[in-house]
Amino acid sequence: MARFVVRRLLVMFALLIATTIVTFGLFTLIPSANPAVLIAGRLATPQEIEQINVEYGFNKPIYVQYVKTMKNILTGKAYSYQSGFNVDSEIKAGLPATLSLALGAGFIWLVSSIAVGTLAAVRAGRLTDRLLAVLALTGVSMPVFFLGAVLLYYLGYKLNWFPLGGYTKLTSNPLQWLKHLILPWFALSVLFIGFYSRVLRSSILDSVNEDYVRTAHAKGLSERQVLVRHILRNSLIPIISLFGLDLAQVIGGGAIITESVFNLHGVGELARDSIQRLDIITLMAIVMLTAAAVVILGAVVDVITAYLDPRIRLMT
Amino acid sequence: MKRYVKPLGAVLAVVIAAIAIGACGSSSSSSSSSKSSASSGAAAPSSSSSSGTITLAQGVFPQSLDPGLDYTTQGAETNWLVYTGLTTYAHTSGLASTKLIPGLATALPVITDGGKTYTVTLRKGLKFSNGKPVVASDFTYAVERSIKIPWGGSGEFITPNIVGGAAYSSGKAKSISGITTNDATGKIVIHLTHPYGAFVNVLAEPTLGLIPAGFPLKVQPTSPPPGVGPYKVTNIVANQSYDVVRNPLWPSMNVPGIPAGHVDVDVKVNSNVSANALAVLNNTADVFDWADTIPGSLQPQIQAKASSRFSFINLGGSVYYFFLNSQEKPFNNQLAREAVVTGLNEEALSRLGGGTLVPACFFLPPAVAGHPTSASCPYGTPGIGNLAKAKALVKQSGEEGAPVTVWSQERTPRLQWGTYYTQFLNSIGFKATQKPIADATYFTTIGEEKTLHPQTGFADWNQDFPNPIDFYGVLLTGGSILPTDNENFGETNDPQINTNAAKYSAISTTQLQANSTQWQALDEYTAKKAYVAVFGYQKFPKFTSSRINYGAALFNSIYGWDFTSFELK
């Protein structure tokens, strides 16, 4: 157990370093990302820019700057170049919205995928299956911002059923919190449901041929019992692994498009803004958040799959 | 197999319930106009106009609510009411709102010594919003902090103009030698390095609004300094919202000409500008930020549903143009530049902007004294443009087929303006390609003059103050060309403009009305030389919910919405 945790921590550390080096490196290639100019703003004189270079240490070699930036971010003392906002508090401000989006949508898409995927597998080859396939694949084929914009206009403005974007804290007004999140949850889930249900379906159909299923039938268990107690348990394994990864990416600000369309002011929207502003510090912090989330959730997922499939447990 | 439908049924039930909640909730959210769906904890308004909270939907978060840093219209819109300077602007509508009035000073500065010495006296009994009394030396501190942070405009408007400013900026001096104050009498004397007629306006900038001496010299974005003004800012949530609330100490200070506010303003920032417009239309938000663009596609229904609270106002202080680099091919050729100005279809550009542009050809916009009032445009009245003549001019110039890179921003309609302009250049004989850059970094990108030398592209300027030196000194004189962070994108370096602008810059803003013929002549000269292809002055949306007394709501020509004029019906 300890070895497992230590190994994961090492992986996380390595991943954090690697992803931040990549980000830092990419931005040094852009001349207009000159941090002194970003800090000085428009109309700055060459003298002012030079002074900023000296004061912030932008003349020093790149690796020195990189280390200093990482130290600042990890100790909570990193400040965005253009606005001076504390980067860590900016991210903290965005986390409630992103977490609400991720966990809510995650729950919806997981439950729906299991339902749809199981139904499609059970009715494989028949009309229901084909319909569900087309429905699922349509969801996967639609750009989220297209779906989101249309939903926002027709359900939000024309019918006035939902607010026009924005985010309300759960603690201040639970009903408004819910209303603000329903459309984003739906838009984000539609994509995943399509995919996960297809995966589950083929996973279930594959295991129908497995030995343990035949054994279970031979033991006299009913169809339903076989399905729930044995097939689903194993078929869920690929789903759980994916779920961990996808959820981690959404938490780390990967749902940029959904957050932008609905103005959720989460980490994703912050990521988009920082890229456009060439705000490398905020971006590095967000990248680190994603990497950490990926590793942590990956570890959680591994534990769960080990529980679900004893064969895996034996192997680790 | 009924059992397996259960999970699906449960999900369906949740979804249906959600829609039901949404549908039931909608009737209450649209009828009760006192609650905006986006705000948390809005105060319940009374029916009288003297209390209450309104919501302002803004599309871009200000660079900072700390006046030592902010150099954006979004920030200035709030900051000028929070940080009153020694001078300020009249709280009225139209062009009269560019008139300078005393702010925290007892009267407008007495200017002596050939325009190089400014003397004012601070009003007595002033207090900051945190209750601390104001003293004269607080002004010096505000100047120093503005130079230290640095404020975007300090290098242009402050540091070189005040004696000792440059020494303080470079760290050689510990304070600014050119400012002397007397806390006992409240007298402030400022010595300038040269007669700079716009200095009265610079004193009105929020960045020179008085703040307590000793406040941290580093920018404080979430807890900005206290100021003296009708409003103060609280509850700043980065990138999301901030509250501009009435300063309870203000009314008792009895500063003439600057009214107290009637309502508090909760500003909510959402980049989806269409949603903001729809919210104001729906009365779920109260005010649409003046600096945002209402999509043309929404105008018909806004016009139909809300014509009594919607209109476009030409504030007269902004100019939209394509710069033409007179140091680089092909636009170093006068004929090539004339071709552009002759053929440009300003009507098309206005339509792309949703019909919100006033076609124009002169660089100085109407609110700035010096805008030519009697001359006609040298290359034809702005309209749909003369393509045939433009093509002929290009041929004549010998620059046909020259490759041109057109720089543009990315948001609507600036992207479309760039696309149209590129296509236009191609149609008159150039080989143009468009290069869009993200808005947030556009100006600093094309400002890399040393490495880039941009040939042509979009630029705009909204007045800092109604003195032509704000336009010429920053955008068109040879001295304003900087290796980085350049604003004279066209690298215009014309001796006539250089000498005359320097000469006229000595004319004080307060004397400009009577002395505008010189600036007018210079502006007509600029138009003839076609250094820039002006294509319009922007009209801004005055759009509120039905809760607001629309007739009483005012635009200031420089700062847009005047929050002190908002009142509930």
Next chain:
Amino acid sequence: MSTTSASGTDFSDSAPAGSAGDGQALPAGIGPWALAWRRLRRNKTSMAFGGLFLLIVVLCLLAPVYSHDVAHIGPAAENITGTIKVGGKTENIVSLTDIPIGPTWHSHYFLGADELGRDVAVRLLYGGRNSLEIGAVATLITMIFGTLLGLAAGYFRGLADGAIRGVLDVIWAYPAVLLGVTLGTVLAVGSIGPLHGTNLMVPAVVIGFVYIPYVAKPIRGQTLGLREREFVDAARQQGLSHLRIMGWEILPNLASTIIVFIPLILANAILLEAGLTYLGAGVQPPNASWGTMITDGIDQIPAAFHLVLAPGIMLVLAVLSINIFGDGLVDALNPRAKVRISLTGSETDDH
């Protein structure tokens, strides 16, 4: 996309087509490829949608013909202040508040105009060409590099495997959209080598790069299994070089996996292009693509819904067709077999 396990149907060339062990000749059977093709053909839905996709491709390739002979206008030709006769009335192509006309259902402006007065139908086809081209190039990049890296990592193991997996993990942990937008921004503002911002190849390279781990990881997994098989041992004992073993023994066995990936990556690449363009990092104007058309059209939803509907439907139809065809392909190549190519994870890109 996560791991694969050993394959069921054996597509390697070394599998004999139907022979028994006791010397008696069986009637000539049908090889596994032919069988798969037959299964695919019988799947009417997949074939229908495959055909639809082909139709879309052909239509888009015919864009110049349409533009020249039918609409008489190019994709970039603007007409902001012009007028057109519709049903006897003369109308502004673009209104005074920048609202363009809707579909005229005639040869000029068949599907209406956009806010710059350009012909939507013409741009739809040219844009389709660009979107499909970007998708194809991206898919090519992903498949080539993904296969090579996965093959190398799985075959050589050890240090090479560790290094490759490290690189893949970094790309993998970086959310695809973020990576795409960052790379796209860097290349738009600066340039890397010959790639400049407005070149169509920039989004193609970015998208292709982003998907490499999704292909490389499963290929690696499968290679790890395959290298332990007898025929690989036999080849090694014969003294064949590593390159020959990888190319002639292992690679053909990966064929079905590779084939199944292609439509998947293509569909996702087209969607990612739209997403990146929405965030400003994909195709740059004035180049048309379905992504730019949808993005530009979103502001016009209240008054000119056709601007977002036309490219939206085309995009969804194209991607859907590829997906349904790809689905049929999976079923045809591995009917109810134990191949678990989990087709996933890439969805994080488009949200």
